[in-house]
Amino acid sequence: MASEIELVDIQAGYGRAAPVLRGLSVAVPAGSIVCLVGPNGAGKSTVLKAASGLLKPRSGRILVGGREMTGQGPQAMLAAGVAHVLQGHSVFREMTVAENVLLGGYTLRDKAFAARRAEFVKELFPVVAQRWGSLAGLLSGGQQKQVEFARSLMVDPKVVLLDEPSMGLDPNATATVFEQIVRMRDAGTAVLLVEQNARRALEAADLGCVLDLGRVHISGPASELLADPQLGELYLGGRPAEPPVVPKR
Numbered sequence: 001m002a003s004e005i006e007l008v009d010i011q012a013g014y015g016r017a018a019p020v021l022r023g024l025s026v027a028v029p030a031g032s033i034v035c036l037v038g039p040n041g042a043g044k045s046t047v048l049k050a051a052s053g054l055l056k057p058r059s060g061r062i063l064v065g066g067r068e069m070t071g072q073g074p075q076a077m078l079a080a081g082v083a084h085v086l087q088g089h090s091v092f093r094e095m096t097v098a099e100n101v102l103l104g105g106y107t108l109r110d111k112a113f114a115a116r117r118a119e120f121v122k123e124l125f126p127v128v129a130q131r132w133g134s135l136a137g138l139l140s141g142g143q144q145k146q147v148e149f150a151r152s153l154m155v156d157p158k159v160v161l162l163d164e165p166s167m168g169l170d171p172n173a174t175a176t177v178f179e180q181i182v183r184m185r186d187a188g189t190a191v192l193l194v195e196q197n198a199r200r201a202l203e204a205a206d207l208g209c210v211l212d213l214g215r216v217h218i219s220g221p222a223s224e225l226l227a228d229p230q231l232g233e234l235y236l237g238g239r240p241a242e243p244p245v246v247p248k249r
C-alpha cells in the first residue's frame with residue numbers, strides 16, 4: 001500500500017547534542033493509524049517534529065505521498081499534506097471555536113474549498129458544530145482537543161501527526177478523543193500518533209512501532225504488539241489482562 005508519509009533512516013537531534021533519532025524508519029500507509037510507543041525520552045515527539053519539518057534531520061529521507069520532501073520546513077510540509085497537532089493545548093481561548101477552526105484554512109487560497117472543509121469538519125466533530133460560536137476557552141479539555149483536530153483537517157491533509165492527544169484528559173474525554181481519531185482515519189486522513197497511554201492508543205491503531213535507542217525496535221500490527229506479554233511488561237505498563245481462570249470441578 002502507498003505510504004502517506006515515510007521517514008527513512010533518520011538521524012536527528014538538538015544542537016550539538018548526540019542524536020536522539022539514530023537511523024529511524026517509519027511509514028504511515030494510506031487509511032491507517034500508526035502508533036509510536038516507547039519509554040519517556042525515547043524520541044517520539046522528535047519523530048513528529050522531523051516529520052512536520054519543525055526539526056531538520058541531520059540525515060535520512062522524508063517522502064510525502066511518494067514525493068521527496070527531505071529538508072523542507074513546516075510550511076512546505078503542511079502544503080504537501082502533513083499537519084501537526086502539538087502536545088498540550090493550542091486553542092486560542094479568547095477566540096471562538098469558529099475562528100480557531102477557520103485559522104487552519106488560513107493558507108488556503110480557494111475560499112470555496114475552505115468553506116467546504118469547514119462544513120466537513122463540523123460534520124466530523126459534532127461538538128465543533130454545536131459550540132461553533134462559543135469562546136474556545138469555555139470548552140472542556142477534550143472538546144478543545146477536537147477543535148485542534150478540526151483545525152488541522154481544514155487543509156485536507158494526507159496525514160495528521162498527533163502528539164499525546166489524551167494528555168491531561170479524564171477517561172471519558174480520552175475515550176471520545178480516541179473515537180474521533182478513528183473517525184478521522186475512516187474519513188480518509190492517515191494518522192501518526194504518539195501517546196503515553198500506549199495500550200489505549202494501540203487499541204485504536206492499525207500498526208504500532210516501539211521506539212528504543214532512537215530507532216524502531218519492533219513494529220507490526222497493533223493487535224499483535226498488544227498481545228505480546230514481553231512488550232506489555234516493558235512498554236505498556238504490565239501484561240494484558242488474563243482471561244479469568246474457570247476452576248475445574
Ligand SMILES: Nc1ncnc2c1ncn2[C@@H]1O[C@H](COP(=O)(O)OP(=O)(O)OP(=O)(O)O)[C@@H](O)[C@H]1O
Binds near residue numbers: 039
Ligand atoms: N527542544 C529540545 N532541545 C534539546 N533537547 C530536546 C528538545 N526536545 C527534546 N529534547 C531531548 O530529546 C530527547 C527525546 O525527547 P522527545 O520529547 O522526543 O521524547 P519522547 O519520547 O516524546 O518523550 P516523552 O514521552 O517524555 O514526551 C530527550 O532526551 C529530550 O530531553
